[in-house]
Amino acid sequence: MNRLEKSIDSLLKNYDDYGMVNRSDTENLPGRESIENIVRGLEELLFPGYLENVRTDNGNLRKITNEKVNQLARNLIHEIEKSLVFSARIGTSTCGHGGCRASAAIITDDFFEELPKIRIFLAKDLEAAVRGDPAALSADEVILSYPGFQAIAVHRMAHFLWVRQVPLIPRMMNELIHRRTGIDIHPGAEIGESFFIDHGTGTVIGETTVIGNNVKLYQGVTLGALSVKKEESGHKRHPTIEDNVTIYANATILGGETVIGRGSIIGGSVWITQSVQPESKIYK
Secondary structure, eight states: OOHHHHHHHHHHHHHHHHOOOOOTTSOOOOOHHHHHHHHHHHHHHHSTTTSSSSOOOTTTHHHHHHHHHHHHHHHHHHHHHHHHHHHHHTTSOOOOTTOHHHHHHHHHHHHHHHHHHHHHHHHHHHHHHHHHOTTOOOHHHHHHHOHHHHHHHHHHHHHHHHHTTOOSHHHHHHHHHHHHHSOEEOTTOEEOSSOEESSOTTOEEOTTOEEOSSOEEOTTOEEEOSOOOGGGTTSOOSOEEOTTOEEOTTOEEEOTTOEEOTTOEEOTTOEEOSOBOTTOEEOO
């Protein structure tokens, strides 16, 4: 037996001993490439004509939209079903009397019904970006090139699936946009309307963060937890940011009981672990 054959035997034994194998003879997990394709298709659906190489006009918009929705729905049902089967297998949830396929179909129908509402939120986010950044020359420029807007668009879709308790997929969606933009938003975070992240690289928003309306963040902002103890899972660990708050670059705000009062301005590179009264200005 040569060295490579020995290595193969050792690797196969390691598979048996330690697991971490997505076996084809058991319930398959959602595929990264499949989720990436779904996210891309959903972005095209949110912003017709911006991201694909297809000319869109009033004559063909219904046909194109119909084809995309039906294809994406089939793919999303398939991936959600795999997620639900996985969750049922490890005992964290059940699929109900109709089975995982039926549950996946219901969630998918609900998701596509929600898309027009998500677009309304995104229209307000888009307006906030154009209004809040002097360098933004047009709404078109924001849609095509602003990482913060891309991140919130995917987050709003992933958050819906998170609220519906779909396993795995919401985290996969947000990790895709994290890799693309450098912005890390947990799908559990609750974010109000007219939200804008300027520049965005290195921004982190934790799972139990609650953000109000008309909030603006800059690059490197962390809305995080004071503790990362596993037993605190399920508790509010991340801060609440009330309406009309601006947080400048590299500020760090930690803790589930920390509230940044409405109308406050938080300066760059400050470290906050206690609540801030409304209309405050914190620079150090």
